[in-house]
Amino acid sequence: MKLSRVTLISILFCLSGFMTAQNISPEIINGFKNGNITQIQEYFAETLTIDIKVLGINKSNVKKAQAIEELKKFFEAYSTIDFKIIHTGERNNSSYAIGKLITNEGEYRITIFFKKISEQYLIDQIKIEASN
Numbered sequence: 001m002k003l004s005r006v007t008l009i010s011i012l013f014c015l016s017g018f019m020t021a022q023n024i025s026p027e028i029i030n031g032f033k034n035g036n037i038t039q040i041q042e043y044f045a046e047t048l049t050i051d052i053k054v055l056g057i058n059k060s061n062v063k064k065a066q067a068i069e070e071l072k073k074f075f076e077a078y079s080t081i082d083f084k085i086i087h088t089g090e091r092n093n094s095s096y097a098i099g100k101l102i103t104n105e106g107e108y109r110i111t112i113f114f115k116k117i118s119e120q121y122l123i124d125q126i127k128i129e130a131s132n
Contacts, residue, residue, distance in 0.1 A: 024085065024088065024121075025043055028123075029083060029099075033083040034080060035079065035080035037072045041064070041071075043121075044064045044068065044122065044123050045122040045124055046064060050062055050064065051124070051125040051126075052067045052071065052126050052127075053127040053128065053129070054073075054074050055074075067126070077105075079103055079104040080103050081102040081103060081104065082102045083100070083102070083110070084099060084100050085097050085098070085099045086098055086099060086100055093115060094114060094116065095113075095114045095121055096111065096112060097112045097114075098111050099111075099112070100131070106130065107130075108128050109130075109131050110128055111125075111126070111127040112127075113125035113126075
């Protein structure tokens with residue numbers, strides 16, 4: 001009987017994580033995994049300015065085109081090998097995802113912040129930091 005309760009709790013815990021992760025489009029995950037900015041840029045907010053921090057260089061309140069260019073430069077400099085989401089969270093009309101990006105130059109922590117706009121979660125901020 002205890003085993004079935006533990007199993008049920010484990011299943012519910014996994015489902016709650018899956019439900020939060022549903023706010024993250026598979027195209028975003030695949031875009032980071034493949035180093036494909038085209039798949040990611042579709043989810044940048046049009047009407048908002050975006051903060052992007054790439055390896056310590058912080059660019060605040062940039063327009064979508066500049067954010068795309070900064071991320072494109074990163075992908076050109078670092079060939080991606082794999083990307084996995086390791087944690088997600090949600091509060092009110094925003095959510096975030098933390099992932100691990102493996103490149104030819106090492107591992108990076110990717111933090112993506114989303115804002116809910118017209119019933120869709122769009123990227124508001126991206127941080128790329130070297131893993132310790």
